[in-house]
Amino acid sequence: MTRLAASITHGRSIASRVDERCDVVVVGSGASGMTVATHLAEAGHEVILLEEGPYIRRDDYQSFKPSESIRRLFREAGMVAALGVGQTPLITLTLGRAVGGSSLLTGGVCFRIPDDVHARWERELGLGELSEKALTSAYDDVERRMAVTEVPATIRSRSTDKFVEGARAMGVEMKSMRRNTGDDCEGNARCNFGCPAGAKRSVDASYMPTALEHGARIVSDALVEGVLEEGGRAVGVRGRLLGGRYGAPSTPFSVRARAVVLCCGAIHTPGLLQRLGLKAEAIGKHITLHPAARVVARFRDRLNGWDGALQSVYTDRYHPEGIWLNGVYSAVNILAAGLPGVGPEFRERVTQMPHYGVFGAMVHDEGGGWVQSSVGREPALFYRMDPRDLQRLRKSIRILAEMALEGGAEEVIPPIFGMHSIRNSRDLDRLENDPLDPRRIECMAFHPLGSARMSNDPRRGVVDPRGQCWELPGLYVADGSVLPTSVGVNSQIPIMTVATHVAWGLREAL
Numbered sequence: 174m175t176r177l178a179a180s181i182t183h184g185r186s187i188a189s190r191v192d193e194r195c196d197v198v199v200v201g202s203g204a205s206g207m208t209v210a211t212h213l214a215e216a217g218h219e220v221i222l223l224e225e226g227p228y229i230r231r232d233d234y235q236s237f238k239p240s241e242s243i244r245r246l247f248r249e250a251g252m253v254a255a256l257g258v259g260q261t262p263l264i265t266l267t268l269g270r271a272v273g274g275s276s277l278l279t280g281g282v283c284f285r286i287p288d289d290v291h292a293r294w295e296r297e298l299g300l301g302e303l304s305e306k307a308l309t310s311a312y313d314d315v316e317r318r319m320a321v322t323e324v325p326a327t328i329r330s331r332s333t334d335k336f337v338e339g340a341r342a343m344g345v346e347m348k349s350m351r352r353n354t355g356d357d358c359e360g361n362a363r364c365n366f367g368c369p370a371g372a373k374r375s376v377d378a379s380y381m382p383t384a385l386e387h388g389a390r391i392v393s394d395a396l397v398e399g400v401l402e403e404g405g406r407a408v409g410v411r412g413r414l415l416g417g418r419y420g421a422p423s424t425p426f427s428v429r430a431r432a433v434v435l436c437c438g439a440i441h442t443p444g445l446l447q448r449l450g451l452k453a454e455a456i457g458k459h460i461t462l463h464p465a466a467r468v469v470a471r472f473r474d475r476l477n478g479w480d481g482a483l484q485s486v487y488t489d490r491y492h493p494e495g496i497w498l499n500g501v502y503s504a505v506n507i508l509a510a511g512l513p514g515v516g517p518e519f520r521e522r523v524t525q526m527p528h529y530g531v532f533g534a535m536v537h538d539e540g541g542g543w544v545q546s547s548v549g550r551e552p553a554l555f556y557r558m559d560p561r562d563l564q565r566l567r568k569s570i571r572i573l574a575e576m577a578l579e580g581g582a583e584e585v586i587p588p589i590f591g592m593h594s595i596r597n598s599r600d601l602d603r604l605e606n607d608p609l610d611p612r613r614i615e616c617m618a619f620h621p622l623g624s625a626r627m628s629n630d631p632r633r634g635v636v637d638p639r640g641q642c643w644e645l646p647g648l649y650v651a652d653g654s655v656l657p658t659s660v661g662v663n664s665q666i667p668i669m670t671v672a673t674h675v676a677w678g679l680r681e682a683l
Contacts, residue, residue: 180385181228181272184394184414184424191414191426195219195390196683198410198430200397200445203274204665205652205672206436207376207384208315212676214387218683221390221428223410226270228393231377234277234367239504242366246271246278248551253440255462255542255556255618260563262616264464264556267365268438272393273377275438276665279619280364280484281352281373282499283321284662285312285670287492298657299629302638302674311673315666319374320355328360330481332530333500335472336573337486339580347486350500353379353665362483362502395426400433400449400648407433407648432679434640436652436672439621443544443654444552446625446635451644453635455626460542461659462556462618465535466570467501469512470577471584475527478502495537495562496569497661502531511615513586532576534569537661538562540623554621563611570614571605588615620664625654627671639682640675651675 199210202224210222227245234246243251248270255264269275291305301307326349329337337347352358357372364373371378385391394415401409409429416423435442443457479502486500502508505526512522542556558566574585574595585595587604590613595604628634631643636655642648651672653664660667 181391181393183228184392185227185416187414187424190424193221193428195221195428195430197432197434197679198223198428199434199436200410201274201436201438201652202272202376202391203269203436203438203652204276204376204669206274206434207380208669208672209434209436209651209676209679210389211380211384212673213680214384214389216680218680219388220384221392221430222384223395223397223412223428224272224391224393225396225415226272226393228272228391231371235369235371237367239363239366239507246367253551253554255554257612258555258557260611261556261558262612262614264462264616264618266462266554266621267617267619268440272391273375273381276375277367277377278365279375279663279665280501281354282484282663283316283319283351283353283666286660286667287662290658290660294657300627300638300657303627303671308670308674311670311677312666314673315669318379319353319669320379321351321353322355323349323351324358324482324485325349328358328482329485330360330362330478330502331474331476332478332502333481333485335470335476335530335580335582336500336532336576339576339578340488342579343576345488345490345576347488350485350487352484358482360481362479362481363504364483365503397445400445401427401429402449402645406646407642409433431683432647432649434649434651434675434679438652439624439654440544440552440554442650442652443624444546446642447546449645451642453631453644455633455635457544457624459540459623459626460544460554460556461538461540461622462542463535463620463659463661463664464538464558464562464566465533465617465619466566466588466614467531467533468570468573468577468588469508469586470530470574470582471525471528471586472530472580472582473528476530477527478530479505491569491572492537492661494568495565495661496534496572497537498532498534498569498573499663501533530577530580530582532573534573536562536565536569538659540659542621544624558611566614566616567605567609571601574604575601589613590615620653622653622656622659622664625650626657627655628657639678649675649679
C-alpha cells in the first residue's frame with residue numbers, strides 16, 4: 174500500500190492501492206478547490222487535494238502552443254458543449270482538466286459580484302451570508318493573493334483601441350479591465366492557453382505554493398467516483414488513479430476524512446451528489462452559463478491585434494439590460510478557424526488577419542441548463558435559452574457591430590452562420606430584427622454556475638449558507654455550483670470569494 178507524500182504526487186505513477194486519512198479531503202484543484210485547501214492547510218489541518226487531470230508544471234505549459242494547450246489542459250480537448258434544446262444554439266464550453274483547473278485557461282479577468290446581484294441574494298433569497306458586506310473580507314483576501322490590478326492603457330492592442338474609439342462615438346464609456354496579473358503582463362494575448370510569461374496568477378501560482386508549504390498533499394490523475402458515508406455522515410471519498418496511457422489499468426484509492434469538500438465545478442459536482450441518492454430537486458438543475466459571442470471586424474489599418482493584452486477593457490453600460498461587453502483577442506489560429514468561407518475565400522480572409530479586430534459580449538442569463546449522467550465519465554449538459562436572453566444576445570451582437578463600424582471597420586463578420594457581412598446601418602437593423610433561427614448563432618460560454626445552489630431552506634437548494642449539504646452532514650460544496658444565480662460578470666473572483674467563505678466556516682467547524 175502506497176502512502177502519499179506532503180507534496181504533489183502523480184497518480185499515474187502509483188501502482189499499488191492507496192488508503193489514506195486526513196482532516197479534510199478536497200475534490201478538484203481549480204479556483205475553488207485550491208482556495209479551500211490553502212485556507213484549511215494554513216489553519217493547521219491535514220488536507221489531501223485530489224485532481225482528475227494531470228499535473229503539468231508552469232514552466233512546461235507556458236511553452237505550449239495553443240493547439241497543445243487544448244489537447245493537454247482543456248477538458249475533452251475543448252470539445253465540451255451544452256446541447257441546445259428547442260430554439261437554442263449549441264454552446265461550446267471552456268473547462269480545464271489539470272492541477273489548477275480552469276484558472277489556467279481564464280483571461281485573468283477579476284470582477285466582484287455586482288451590487289444588484291448581492292442585493293437580490295440578500296433580499297429575495299434570504300442569504301445574508303452572501304451579502305456584499307458579509308463577503309468584503311473574503312473579496313479582499315482573494316484579490317490580495319491574486320495580485321489583482323487594472324490593465325494599463327499602454328498594453329491595449331490596436332484591435333481594442335478601434336472598438337474603444339467606436340464606443341466613444343456612441344457615447345459609451347470603456348473602462349480598464351481588472352486582472353490577476355500584477356504588473357507583469359507582457360501583452361501576449363495568450364491567457365486562455367496558459368500565460369507564456371508566467372504573469373497570470375492562476376491558482377497553481379498564487380495559492381498552491383502556500384498550500385504545499387503548510388503540508389497539503391496534492392494528487393493528480395485521481396478520479397473520484399463516490400463519497401463514503403457512515404452513520405448519516407460523509408466520511409471520505411473513493412475512486413481510482415488513472416493510468417498513464419489510454420486503456421492502462423487504474424489503481425483504486427480511498428481517503429477517509431472528517432469533512433469532504435466537492436469542488437468539481439457546476440458540470441461535474443452534481444454527478445457525485447446524485448450517486449449518493451440525495452433527493453434535493455435542485456441537484457444538477459438551474460445551470461447558468463453566461464452565453465457569449467464575439468464579433469470580428471476588418472479595418473483598413475493593420476492592427477496586429479495579437480500584440481497586446483488579451484482582455485484590457487470592458488463596459489458595464491448595458492449591465493442593467495443583462496449585457497456585459499469585454500475586450501478580447503485570442504490566439505490567431507483559434508480566431509482564424511472561426512472565419513467564414515472555404516478554399517480561396519477562406520485563404521484570402523486568413524491573409525487579412527492583421528487587419529481584424531475582435532470584441533466580445535456575454536449575457537446575464539436566467540439559468541436554463543441541466544446535467545444528466547451519461548455512459549462515459551462526462552455528463553451530458555443541456556441548455557434551453559430564455560427568449561429574453563436570446564434577444565439580449567442578438568442585441569449585444571448588434572451593439573458590437575455598431576461599435577466596429579463607428580470605429581472605422583470596413584466589414585463586420587457577425588457570429589451567425591450564413592449571414593452576410595455588415596457594412597452599414599441598414600445591415601445593423603437587419604441583424605437585430607430580421608427573423609433568425611437562433612441555432613445559427615456561434616455561441617460559447619466559460620462560467621457554468623448554479624447546479625447545487627446555496628439556500629436558507631433545504632426545499633429550495635442543495636447546501637446551506639455555509640456550503641454544507643442539507644441532506645448529508647460533513648459534505649460541503651464550494652465551487653460555482655453553489656452560486657444561487659448568474660452573476661453577469663466573469664466568475665473567477667465570485668467563485669473564489671464564496672469558496673473562501675465556505676473554507677472559513679469549515680475552519681471554525683473543525
